[in-house]
Amino acid sequence: MADAGRPRNGRSPDRWQEILEAASALFYAQGYHATSMQDLADAVGLQKGSLYHYLRSKEDLLFPLIQQTLQGYVDDLEAIAGAGGSAAERLRRAVTAHVERVARFGDMMTVFISEGRHLKPEEQERVRALADRYRQMLEGLIREGVESGEFRTPDPALATLAILGACNWLPQWYRPGGRAAPAEIAGVFMDLFLKGLEPRS
Amino acid sequence: MADAGRPRNGRSPDRWQEILEAASALFYAQGYHATSMQDLADAVGLQKGSLYHYLRSKEDLLFPLIQQTLQGYVDDLEAIAGAGGSAAERLRRAVTAHVERVARFGDMMTVFISEGRHLKPEEQERVRALADRYRQMLEGLIREGVESGEFRTPDPALATLAILGACNWLPQWYRPGGRAAPAEIAGVFMDLFLKGLEPRS
Known part of the structure; x- marks a missing residue:
């Protein structure tokens, strides 16, 4: 988050990052709509008046937080997709990282x-570009598996969207x-995704 | 939609159903937030003043439309799950019906x-009950397949949520x-879901 962390008119960049983190935690715990500027001020130990030096309303946090969240997914997947290992192993790590992130930052x-x-x-365009980048990397991983004969699917693009949808629906x-931890959910x-419901003879 | 279609203080129930259908079409075509009461009045050929005899604002349409949409999913799945055929065949019909409905009414x-x-x-409780009913029926279908030996999965409940998520993410x-029709998407x-990415030897 180079953008969000830069000094803004002499205001402390550390404090700005602290506000972003507190907002992220509050939105996750109680939801975006239920979080007030007062909650946010309390969480970072500022008077409400001082908080307004950093932002006019919580809407100002929407873009930095959504961007930061998506960038986290992209960074994870870049590291995982580019590392060694079979396509199945990398897809497993990617789905696990994705589920763990949704479980941690679901509300965003x-x-x-x-x-x-x-x-x-x-x-909106920058958010879309990040989301597209993520989807394309995941699709690239599945296509790699198809090319090496490790995977098969009639349509890598649609298979990618099915996997992405299953993971992105988690916050609902x-x-x-609850009953299952993120790693267990990712395992099932x-x-x-790898073996399908039909038993292998 | 017995509730939504009942006569309301002498106002025409046919007209009320017509408003619901027009609203559903408008929300789908241009989105809920971009649709004004004027758009809705134009679509059903009423003066805006007359439309207010039926509803105070488009928020009044939220519950009947969400309920009607979910009831459609439940009705489909009840018919499909209760019919004959293998679990795989019924799951295929269920996923196809689901994707077709999302494609048609996605915005809701x-x-x-x-x-x-x-x-x-x-x-909210009635909406939740309908959504739960749907998820439980789908899970029941998968459990049936597991019990008959037609399917295997380490966790039918989580497998159900993966399938549901893939389908529900479609509106995004x-x-x-676009490139693929609903039936084709459901096929991939x-x-x-049935065969998995790993080739069968």
Whole structure:
């Protein structure tokens, strides 16, 4: 987050990053809409008046937080896809990292679906570019597997969207401390994506 | 939609159903937020003033439309799951029907994610009950397959959520008239869910 962390008119960049992190935690714990500027001020130990030196409203956090969240997914996948190992092993690591991120930052995904239209056009474009980059890398990994004979699918692009959708739907049902931990969820998902429901004879 | 279609203080139930259908079409074509009461009045050939006899604002349409949409999914799946055929064949029909519905009414899913918090608590509960009923039926179908030996998975509940997520994520990327038709998308998804990416020797 080079953009979000830069000094802004003499205000402390550390404090700005601290506000972003506190906002991310609050949005996750109680939801974007239920979080007030007062909650945010309390969380970072500022008077509400001082918080307004950093942002006019919580809407100002939408773009930096959505961008930071997506950038995290992209960074993970870049590291995983570029590392060694079979396509199946890298896909397993990618799905595990994705599920773990959704479990940790889930609300930003729902916030993006519901509030994304409030972003400026150039912000929407940057968010879209990051999301596209992620999808293309995942598709590239699946295509690599198909080319090496490790995978088969009639349509790598649509298979990618199915896998992405399964992972991105998590915030709609996942609750921390629930029956299954993220690594276990990723394991069952990968079993489905690699082996399918039909038993192998 | 017995509730939504009932006569309301002498207002025409046919007209109310007509408004629901027009709203559904408009929300799908241009999105919930971009649709005005004027658009809606134009679509059903009413003066804006007359439209207000039926609803105070488009928020009044949220619950009936979300309920109607979910009830459609539940009705489809009840018919499919209860019919004859192998578990794989019924799952294929269920996924196809689901993808076709999302492709047709996709925006209501996004609207529910973003606007669901504006529903009254008892409305949220009814929506949740319908969504639960759907998920349980799909899980029941997968469990049936596991019990008969037709399917295998380490966790039918999580496998169900993966399949559901893949289908429900469609509105985030599907565009009518795009590269793949709903039946084709469902076919590739089912290939992934039944056979997996790893080739069978």
